[in-house]
Amino acid sequence: MPTLLPRERAARGAATRAPRGGERQPPLALRQGPGVAHPEKERSRRWRGPPPPGPGSSPGPRAAPALPRRSAAGRLSPGDAGPEMAAARPVLARAVLQQCLSARLQVRPPENGSEPEWVEIQRGLVIYICFFKGADQDLVPKIVNTLLNVKLSENESGEYVSLLDLPGNVLIIPQATLGGKLKGRKMQYHANIEKEKGLELYSQFVTLCEKELAANAKCMEAGVLVKYGTYGNRQVLKLDTNGPYTHLVEL
């Protein structure tokens, strides 16, 4: 029997709390459509009957452990391993992805009385990106291709499609802190790429994202945008989501 949090206890006792305001509600299509399993949405749907035995947040049934499958070559396919085994090879790039309804990022801080400068996107994907030592320009097309094509963006029918298929906007945030490794009570950044090389890869990453969106008819028609933070700045960010649906991608 799982421990009940105060909120669950209250819910079972039919107690109600007044909402604290902020009633913005996701569009119906975003909450109810069928499609690829959303780990959290899936759970919500499954627990809709009264009284729910308790909410869960692990992915839905499609994410149940599968028996390892072998490819034609007889090797285990990646992703079929049971526990989350970290690969024993250097990570070259780490990205955290969050879906957003809108996001606003400062690209120039206020200085000498000047106003700060911001960029903003509407619905789309926020990409926090960090490169590690050993990363080179060959990696850039791979990671751009991966991030723009992975099916994590929920369309109006509640299906998960790629950012290019949504189509959605992109906000790219250089985030060197993602390279941090815990040591004692502090983070160390020994594995982060050197700054000049990092700027170069970041610039290529941004340019290639822009190019890919510009080459995509759906994106061009919808007029979606690529915006990006200034490498080296503090990334002052305001984010509004309908569920960030946070994912980690490492290459």
Added chain:
Amino acid sequence: MPTLLPRERAARGAATRAPRGGERQPPLALRQGPGVAHPEKERSRRWRGPPPPGPGSSPGPRAAPALPRRSAAGRLSPGDAGPEMAAARPVLARAVLQQCLSARLQVRPPENGSEPEWVEIQRGLVIYICFFKGADQDLVPKIVNTLLNVKLSENESGEYVSLLDLPGNVLIIPQATLGGKLKGRKMQYHANIEKEKGLELYSQFVTLCEKELAANAKCMEAGVLVKYGTYGNRQVLKLDTNGPYTHLVEL
């Protein structure tokens, strides 16, 4: 010579763009104080002289590669390895940490005409948490201790201190999607913990965070709060940051 982004090109050409509004400015103390290296802030400070050769986002000089040091026992200290080598053991819990000025999370969606319910924190730490198969209750104190004590929160003097020392508020968000592993163009969640066990660990995690803050005199005096999302819900989130300073912690 690193590739120049359009923004850098414009900056070098002395072109200016009108700010798009949103002039909220970080408190001076937060931008100028000395202290533990902030990978991005450090860079900003170092590039202040005109004209900068180009911004960088890799961590500052303190994060430069160090020669491997040996502990008294003659073993290599963790964190001293050059490349970011992922440990070849199962990951049991994954957390993404973001600093916030305020954050607002829906904990009950609108249903049958009822208003949604939200929780909100002011300045502090947003913890997105995901447990993997194999995690058990012994892990909970370890990860709570780690997350509340790691020095990632910037105080008024610009030093990085722990959340408990800040002291700051905590918003805990169950985020099963963090367990995703890329396969082709989709994410799979095979390694995620089973839902009931996940709820149990999440509940223990929340309870222990509350307990730790309640046991901390500084936190009690400041009246900081622990808020948390409803396990299984879509985590509708609005986040306002002075730089999310995003970190990944795995145990």
